[in-house]
Amino acid sequence: MATLTPTERKSPEPARAAPTRTGVRRALSSPLSTVAVLLVTVVWTVPSLGLLITSLRPQQDVAQTGWWDFFAHPHLTLANYHDVLFNGGFGVSDGLMPYLVNSIAITVPATIFPIVLASMAAYVLAWIPFKGSDTIFFVFFALQVVPLQMALVPLLQLFSGGAHIGGLTIFPAVGMGGSYAPVWIAHTMFAMPLAVFLLHNFIAQLPRDLIEAARVDGASHFRVFRSVVLPLATPALASFAIFQFLWVWNDLLVGLTFTGGAPESAPMPSRLAQLSGSFGDHWEILTAGAFVSVVIPLIVFFSLQRYFVRGLLAGSVKG
Template sequence: MDNIVGQRSALTWAVNFAVIFMVVLWTVPTFGLLVSSFRDRDQITTSGWWKSLVSSEQNIIVRSQEPEKNVKDGDLYVLEGNIFDATSGEVRAFGVNSREPMAFLPGAVAEMAKGRTMTVAENGDYRITSVEEMTGTRGIRIFATSVTPPKFTLDNYERVLFSEGIWRSFINTFTVTIPATVIPILIAAFAAYALAWMEFPGRALLVAAIVGLLVVPLQMALIPLLRLHNSIGIGKEYLGIWLAHTGFGLPLAIYLLRNYIAGLPREIIESARVDGATDFEIFRRIILPLSFPALASFAIFQFLWVWNDLLVATVFLGNTEEQLVMTGRLRELLGSRGGDWEILAASAFVSIAVPLLVFFTMQRYLVRGLLAGSVKGG
């Protein structure tokens, strides 16, 4: 007989495999994003993050010093320098034009126009000679194929936190998220207790309306609600976006908390009423302590939703430099710096660091809160 109590299901392996697959599916890209955030632009464009611990080969085009800086050495005029500047690397081949960028091995002498010659050593030192004095302020192009050792840097985070305006947006996001999480919890807790344990006319209709609001797209209310905020003078202010997130989050909060509170043992509440406790005392001393898993579960959902929100923040807060949130800032970076992947990687990881911390801190309450109300008290 299948599915006997105490016997492991034959599909346990499938469940375990699915869980492992989902963990890997989300963990690997996140780890790759973290690694990329510590790499410079050249390394990101030439190799994937999984090759971050090995040397990478890349074709580079650099310019020498200004020809006017040449110095006379005997009968020749010489211009010297290093193609790697402050970095290090190994030259595999070099060239003097784009048609043959790897025509010469390191140390070879390449003939150029106007009687000039060029040689590039393995360490990147170049030497350009000319029988005539070189003039001009634009450097001579040097084509090279180099092998660059692995390199990790904190410059990306320094630019993000102090040069790209992310820190200001980070603070703005906290300013929006914390009140937008706390306010609906406070309101929903009172409403959930009333709908679960207080008798009054129309209670069933209110519960049905709350369930109906769960499926209403918030986009339908954006423009009417914004017009209302503008008419009462709270448009494009923090108070307006706090109230907007509160309104959009209340249906789920009330529904979740009501199911949990309704599942609490009736004997506890009836005993408290027999002892003369008021509804407020029952709520404050009994309901709130016992409902902490459900409160924490909704807090996780609300915090993650508000932190990652872009639509509501754009509509109700705007895009000014003083009010731009993290998602808006990342959108600006993506729009104006589509090629600066190292900046985008660092910015994205700064953005997800706080939600990850909140989730892993309170995850033990998540399942208990989601299963709230599945078993009613007798």
């Protein structure tokens, strides 16, 4: 959404408004508005609190009483986390642990690949003009419109069967069974239009002098890209990295489709969605599982809030 530019470092939450600000604010500054905000905040927080508390209560407590009963009878245990990660107790001997590992193994490359490839493309489109480069940029830009769903089935067919013209294989089958490759590639492909667009906007506005001085010093385009452009573009890369990391980590559709939900390669959300359907009564397990999956995004959120907001605003139309 909001575009990332090198000069525009406007944080979405700038310093407090001047004290003499608008009459609107004065008119609305009643105890009533404080109560209203407080109420919304409570409603927004309590469901998550319920999840956290439930995940920490012993199994029989969870089954017999609501989580608010915890305040009257506080018993805490980490047993649910141990169960959900290692024992599972529902057909999968290893619990959620393999899926957690899968999530990590999917998310890291699926964040690095598109950022590197998109920044390369953005550099060419911004700094090496050639016939048709504007058209290519426009195509990248326009393809942001295409929803994932449009590409899902044919891409899956391509990955599992390859592409052939007559007897000639023009694209080999990637092989679906338990490999991360299809998910990595799919996430990289789907990230490309937005990533190129955002990074291009940033890289195109880098100071011309720095790039041209390096060029006449004899640095090749590759060298300029690596030694000058990438370091200068770090703020934009960081914002997009956070956005892409969270997008992949939280994604269900791509992970489910391109792993088929197999424990060898499926990420957390696909397993949780499945558990939510079939083990709806084991709330202590389900809540612990859900908390495991949200804890990493929450750490990112609270530690990198400023970058997080910027990345999120920049990427919010993706999909």
